[in-house]
Amino acid sequence: MVSHKVLEFGDNGYKFPAQARAPRSVRKRRVYKKKISGDDTMCAIDLLATVAGSLLLENESSVIAGEDKCVVVQNTVKMEVLAVENPVKSVPVSEDNPCEGSPSPCGFSSVITNPNHLLVGDKVENEVEGFTNLGGSDSCEVRNFSKGLSAGGNGDVKPDVVVSIGSNSSTEVGACGNDGPNGSRDDVNLFSRDDDDENFSGYIRPRMTRPVPRIGDRRIRKILASRHWKGGSRNSADAKPWYCSKRSYYLHHHQRSYPIKKRKYFDNISDSNSDDYRMQAKTRKGNRIISSMKSRNASFVSRDHHVRLRIKSFRVPELFIEIPETATVGSLKRTVMEAVTTILGDGLRVGLMVQGKKVRDDSKTLLQSGISEENTHLDSLGFSLEPSLETTTQPLLSSYLSEHACDDLTLCRDNVLDSNNDSAPSPEDSFGKLCTTDDSRALVPIASTAVLACQAPNRKFKRIEQQQAAHRRIRRPFSVTEVEALVQAVEKLGTGRWRDIKVRAFEDADHRTYVDLKDKWKTLVHTARISPQQRRGEPVPQELLDRVLKAHAYWSQHLMHQLQTEPPLSLGEALI
């Protein structure tokens, strides 16, 4: 049996296996034509060749599995990066912090004890490993995992959320630590409410790991796509390709694609009161990119009718990263960066709540909104991170900064915020500036009680609607290693056999579908053709790109060869 080693590298490049098959489409075409022409003999030979080819390939695969270096995505290591370290020192845990004294049910490490909730019906062996308590005593995370959408019998499907509870929490956390119906401690329902049948709120972890049940996922996406997105851009005069810009993409795929009716509905519910706020939170929970952010140690100060706010940081509670153990440290760093930017970069805006009311009008002054130097009764000032481009949905989790009267305003003479009288800084402004404020000028937090309030939904939504925001998979750029594997596989198998390529070189990379591979090859060919200056992203070694072009040329020619050796059309065919 001829092994894959027929792939030889010589001075003039490589030779391709002589038995390489034509792309499926070509093969099919040929068969069809043969049938039409009635050439049974040729058809049989063709069939025989195909079968022989298949056998050959099967054998090859078994050989390759052991020795071929192109099998790169194996022994996947998954790790949880719990948090981007918060530069701010933890504030003391108050007595009413339900997390205190019960580290097991509420502590960081306890919340992901049962990955089955995440991956029902999927492999879970490696799902959660190396999960350690990094959060310290000021963190309490609770997670409800989705049990999937496809199974109709799953009556207790829960959203895929993580809720972070800040220090000095004073929210309703009574149920913290109770055992879920399945005895899994992660099923803690932190904000259990009687009127909350959804037990929801919080953070959707970015799906950087093996996706939750793929079939259901894709099916649902397909359904949704056909139901809501059809024709979304076809007739839009200003529609641009999705890749033109992130914003246009989101406008294109998210905002516009909501039916008018639904859009109005969401707009309505997001206008008025705090109850609405809760529901907004719920509508967003299918999203995989938005995270709950915890703001802590915020100060509220004022001077000369200036209101000064300081949020030292928002916290990224959790990232989930999957990376081959053979990956380099550099690629790990890049992966983490990617995860962070995915969470933060996909369009966030800051929401503001004052005394339980959401302030939506950006043109309002702080004074008009009830934020003023004189207002010493500000019992709650809340900031939240929300999707900035998707106005139909709202934040998953709001971080309240319960601000009580600042009785030591004189401490706050520093110019933390350079606001001026005639422009009331919008929450967005505040956010940006606050984030870049030098910690060395930190103000003394004044009665700042960071409370992460999990807003329970007050209405029912259909599960499928929750998933609408989660339709798109996370972007996962190909690593050089993956490109290498892809190139090698294509060199051997040719273009047009993406399924085989997938099985051969990306078997264990569940997040790479054969369509992904096909698409990547497409972009690789494009990348190889453009000048290096025009290329973006992690640079692909020129050697690989050369191989891409060479392989592409070869297989194009090969394809042409296949087509050209087609027997001439029979008279019958020509007439048809």
Place this chain on the structure above:
DNA sequence: GTTAGGG
């Protein structure tokens, strides 16, 4: 279910 190609 796969492949090819446009978006």
Place this chain on the structure above:
DNA sequence: CCCTAAC
């Protein structure tokens, strides 16, 4: 990466 027509 998504979507869909054509196989």
